Amino acid sequence: MAYHPGSSDDNDVNGIRLVLGIRVFRRFWAALGVASLADWIGLLALTAYANDIATGGYAGKNFAIAGVLFARLAPALVIGPFGGYVADRLDRRLVLTTGLLLRAVIFASIPLVGTLWWLLAATVLIEAVNAVWMPTKDATVPTLVPRAHLDDANRLNLATTYGSALPAAALFIVATTATRFIDGLTPVELPAVDPTLYLVAIAFAIGGLIFLGLRDMPAGSAVPEDEQVGLWRTIGQGWAYVFRTPLVRGLVLGIVGAFACGGVVIGLGRVFVGDLGAGDPGYGLLFGCVFLGLGLGMWRGPRVLEQVSRRRIFGVGLMGAGVALAVVAVIHNMALVAILVTIVGFCAGVSWITGYTLLGLEVDEEMRGRTFAFVASLVRLVLSAVLAVAPLVAGVIGSHTIEMRELGDYTYTGSEITILIAAVVAFLFGAVSFRQMNDRVGLSLLSEVRQRPGLAPVYPEHGLFVAFEGGEGAGKSTQARMLVDALQAEGYRVLLTREPGATDVGRTLRQIVLDPATGDLSPRTEVLLYAADKAEHVDAVVLPALERGDVVVCDRYVDSTLAYQAGGRALDREEVERVARWSTRQLRPHLTVLLDVDPSVGRSRFEVADRLEAEPKEFHARVRDTFLDLAESDRNHYLVVSADRSVVAIADEVLERVRPLLGLVHPAIAARSDDAERTDDGGHGTDGSRGDGTDGSRSEDDGGERTGPESPR
Ligand SMILES: Nc1ncnc2c1ncn2[C@@H]1O[C@H](COP(=O)(O)OP(=O)(O)O)[C@@H](O)[C@H]1O
Ligand SMILES: Cc1cn([C@H]2C[C@H](O)[C@@H](COP(=O)(O)OP(=O)(O)O)O2)c(=O)[nH]c1=O
Incomplete structure (x- = not known):
């Protein structure tokens, strides 16, 4: 079957269209x-109503809201497991219909009775x-749609539930604003949220009646026994696995x-906007903004800062939410708060979707189901705790005014302080997750953000990759050779290689690009020829050696293309970089040693010039500037050495910088005798024409390196 980009999107749309085509499912x-x-x-x-009818001032309001939220979530923890048991013994249509009708009746009864106790009992x-x-x-759901489309149906239901x-927030704003407006027109005072509660009752009744009309729904009950695992058991089982694995631990x-962060905003929202003088419509707005942000974050999440590692984005999102939340706590302006909570929601949404995706990717197949169930249960538990505890804490703190004579009075409230605490906690959680999951140690977040999308570096997970860069005659071959010798003497397995020309194809390409007889080439052709050499080199030589855990020392790499073809030939740097990075699978050296020397000094070190060496002074000046620029932008991965000093002094400096990186590889003393030969084979100095860098002679056909016998091609 042909590959169609974007076909998975099309499939999604088609699947959803298909399940909606089933009449009974649609209804x-x-x-x-x-x-x-x-x-x-x-x-x-319910929370707004609790706020309205609560007595006992600031603390009373908070306690009432805490009570309602706790009453709303706690039963799920206790009754939850029994729910499935009961559901299993009743007819589905009956349960679905009466469930909603009962909720309608209870909602309508709340304003009719009008006491806090009934509000809690009703909840x-x-x-x-x-x-x-x-x-x-x-x-x-599984009884309404074909098995193959169950996934589509579930996704649609999930989107509907949260979407x-x-x-709902918009309707709440409209309903409460309308009540305020009518209130202003009539002499009798209307209770603020009563009409909204009736509206809820009506909506539930309508839902119930639709279910009642679903006569063609298959009768009977079918909650399979094995799906009725209780919440506590799920948590218990998941715990053991999750806390064994650092990545999963960080994610969870x-x-x-x-969720805790979002929970605090919802739990304290009503009292908080009350402090800002915004009332029920303000509460609706706050709630709507959080969900708008969450939705946007989940939708755009995978696209946000594409150049940054997803593992890092996860922690960054949380830290961002924490910072925005902290500003919410200290700002006393409803409009700004609305914008900020949208940002909080956005950051949390990005983290949530990233975490969820990572969890799916990182958790083994057989543990995935249980891990997701664990996370869902834990989230529920934490959300209930936060929703209930946050207003309690706010109530206990209460509202205080500090008198500061000259500066005027400053009032701080329990909800502000609690939000601030939550902000700090969210930030710390984010920071811990970031550290536990950081897969780009050594690369600062700022330089990662500065990287253009699509050019994100990949550092080898095995082995150590060191590249030497610099202008003509800077001493790269000499220093590369000396480093290899030093490391081999210490028992490390080292492969010395170079670009261009370390593979069979590469040698042919080298011949073409460097032979003055080739004459003028289009700069683009030149980029592609070097890129072809690199692609072959990385796949056939560099990666296999790194996979084996060897040290790879490479004489020239991607930076040479950027310096010579982009800098020297004045092509667009980003375009050239895309090609060069693509051809090397974004693989970057752990360390690039830049041997920096005035081009005229380097040039004086040899006699015969190849095609590029013969370029004018200005060309080589641009090459040098580009090299320095590259090193400057990512200091963690570069060592810049003045190459006009003695060979030995330079070699010492290089070895000193490489030494701490040797932790990435293990010396293979035992394997040394046979490996030393093998690595030498892979190097480019064994044919004697050059490579030890000491003879100084150059010839056009100085290729002829063989790749290691263990390389796959
Ligand atoms: N630090 C140095 N000082 C003086 N001459 C050097 C130095 N390093 C290398 N050379 C000499 O310069 C020439 C070019 O060195 P080489 O290592 O092949 O440079 P590259 O690979 O950068 O072109 C060789 O003859 C080498 O002996
Ligand atoms: C790897 C690479 C090299 N080059 C140029 C730089 C050199 O002039 C030439 C490589 O020749 P080489 O003789 O290996 O140079 P040196 O001894 O100075 O390392 O190819 C590019 O222009 N782009 C590239 O990507």
């Missing part, structure tokens, strides 16, 4: 959408109903942190 989905919408508005309305009841309703809903948070820590 089921519509009912689910209405129920989710009602659920989100309900969450907002528990709603969740108890939900505990049976949810597993039934999940178990129903409805945004319209971060994911939980992201």
